[in-house]
Amino acid sequence: MTISPELPATSPAAAVTFRTVDLRGRGLTLAGLRAAVPRARQHTMADAEQKVVDIIKAVREDGFSALSDLALRFDGVQQVHPRVPAASMARALAELDPAVRSALEESISRARRFADGQRPRDLDVELGDGALVSQNWVPVSRVGLYVPGGLAVYPSSVIMNVVPALAAGVQSIALASPPQKDFGGLPHPTILAAAALLGIDEVYAIGGAQAIAAFAYGVPAHDAGPALEPVDVVTGPGNIFVATAKRLVKGVVGIDSEAGTTEIAILADATAQPALVAADLISQAEHDPQAASVLITDSEDLAAAVRTELDRQAAGTKHSARVCEALSGPQSGVVLVEDLAQGIAACDAYAAEHLEIMTADAPAVAARIRNAGAIFVGDYSPVSLGDYCAGSNHVLPTSGTAAFSSGLNVTTFLRAIQVINYSRAALQEVSGHIVSLSGAEDLPAHGEAVTARFREAN
Template sequence: MSLTPDSTVPPIPAALNFRTVDVRGRHLSLAGLRAAVPRAQSGTVADAEDKVLDIISAVRTRGFAGLRDLALSFDGVEQTHPRVPAEALRAALADLDPAVRAALEESIRRARRFADAQRPANIDVELGEGAVVSQNWVPVARVGLYVPGGLAVYPSSVIMNVVPALAAGVESIALASPPQKNFGGLPHPTILAAACLLGIEEVYAIGGAQAIATFAYGIPADSSGPDSLPGIEPVDVVTGPGNIFVATAKRLVKGVVGIDSEAGTTEIAILADSTASAALVAADLISQAEHDPKAASVLFTDSETLAADVRGELERQAAATKHSGRVLEALSGPQSGVVLVEDLEQGIAACDAYAAEHLEIMTADAARVASRIRSAGAIFVGDYSPVSLGDYCAGSNHVLPTSGTAAFSSGLNVTTFLRAIQVVNYSRSALEQVSGHIVSLSGAEDLPAHGEAVTARFTAR
């Protein structure tokens, strides 16, 4: 990603070092399992936080000048204003490969069907005659959607961000993606084409943590130079995946704006038994490892034979894949490896402790096993539901919580962009029926004015 200078990337390992963690025979608690499973080194988050705080400060205090310096430093791009011209969006769509356009349109169609079905219904509950409490779902006014760049191009993330926001009824949508030196300082043209295909007109060439800060705090208009620069309005909700810097920025601005989840560097976990195909398990682990050298690929299994076979397949397939260096580095990192479990029961417990972004179930009776999982961003059942399907064309959303946060947060969906507003509508007689209870409870809490506000309505004037 744009916030990681090339000079900080560690040397690529010459061979696969896919480590093994053996928890068999160990009666570990949830906390013990969480400590045992492979994770990225703990210092990474703290290091990222210091850098991100500096970036947020630069955006807040220096506005467009800060964005210009960050774009030059991280992306090698000189900018005046990060807004992508409308003609660049239209040109990108006109030049899009027809096969890619067809694929994007099918992905949009499936995502829309699933998103439209997610919208919750408003409810009215009559608790007595004249006593009605309602819950109405209302979209936020404005959202900022982030689409990563760097090592890969993600038009699919444009779909995953935009479609649920549109389904929720959001009227103001801004999208940001890193500027690309090879494309005149604009985001990748396939990103622009996908945005145009979805009708998104407000697109910015801003990358990483600075995009999150821009959405959270906005940028005031600047008329100090020869050209007047229009401002960027802050948003209510920021969503989208990214690297550790993007995830950290979202955590730091949470409370100023809403966020979907801390969707950082990708991870895949696979729960497999002796019935699984080692070749397919390895292929799926590699498919996510090619995203980033820090991507996590973890296999949970009770079969030593499968573990050995998968390791052999990883060596063979990783050597043959296009991004073999990146894949080998990800598979050899502390965030990846095999976890040997006693049996399926311990395997399920270990998977819940890991709380994977993507969890594949490749066991006998996979659907039954999947139904017992309680912590995962998304679950992929059986040999024919790989994570790659979810990345592009399943209809599900691929913006999912990482780093164990799936234990308490959900992936991006329509409700991310909605607020539940409760409406209370009581008549005089309905209030009178419960007035005594209100007086009693307000007295018990030593807040007598609460009760007096009710009795005042029935005092003779």
């Protein structure tokens, strides 16, 4: 679930114009399919880059003073220090709706079980007598987790970021979320409560690109409060300014991804239930006017029935204007394919953040998909399940990047360190090969560093 926190206010719905892309009979290559499937008109990073460069520069040079100015400018909040007091965390948890607390606890439990199972095992490989090469997985020391604000509230994103970091063994975790004017300049209390449930006590009321800058470079202590120490890895969803900031600090810190606006693709055939297909397309369109909702099908009858359902359901949903705008945008629509094979090829070309399979023998079809952030199989595995309580992680690659990247998981917070331990005899066994290769590369000192160990003087 990738999030754009700046959502427009709800207004009366317009009609849904769910466009059609017909791939039948076109014999498209992978490149052709990638060009043909619906995509959002991307804001270029250049649109945001200079603003983000200025924000990063201000935070690096002026520290908490800059953060205070930016909180006033962007959030309308007067701020002395962004650290959330421990008393505010405790109060948020104490006042949390019991039903919401129970739901969060269940989500945490399922996410923990899945994350604990993800941790890779250390590996020892003996390549000969006295020749041992190992790979040890070691957690990063400190991470910064970003949870967006805006009109929506995302305690689920607290869980999705924190749980795999804890499972990886990270010892120092800081969390940032935008200050909310309605809550005394603190992040939303449900965000604070979720953090408290997970034992995270270092929480900052900082939003947007400035939060990413503060995590990456740290902020020195000043009279009003302690330092914010820099982190090793930054994760979490956000808008284009957050994504741009993450790209600009990549290399100073590790990042999970430069996530864009959320998207869903549904591969469906004539056996699918139109009402369920429409409901799931709408569930992602609810996030943002730029959200992408794509149906890939070989059934014209299903496509027509889904259009009817979209009109009916969109008119009755709370954020109907936002939903209709998203469904009517160039990033959304029906992709008509000749058959299931072309449908699978279109799915792999699209490489959806969320891909639902609503076909006959859905598990077998899902097994044929190569590119997706997460695959949801059958009528009873909607994306909403993954957003909250499946146990999987909803921080996933978007905009086709699922073709080469993965969703947030335990390994995001781990490093694989290789350990080489050779005895004298084991090194001597390969010394001739090393000398030969170092000569071939015109790096003779490499070979000499080996032969020096076997001279008579030694």
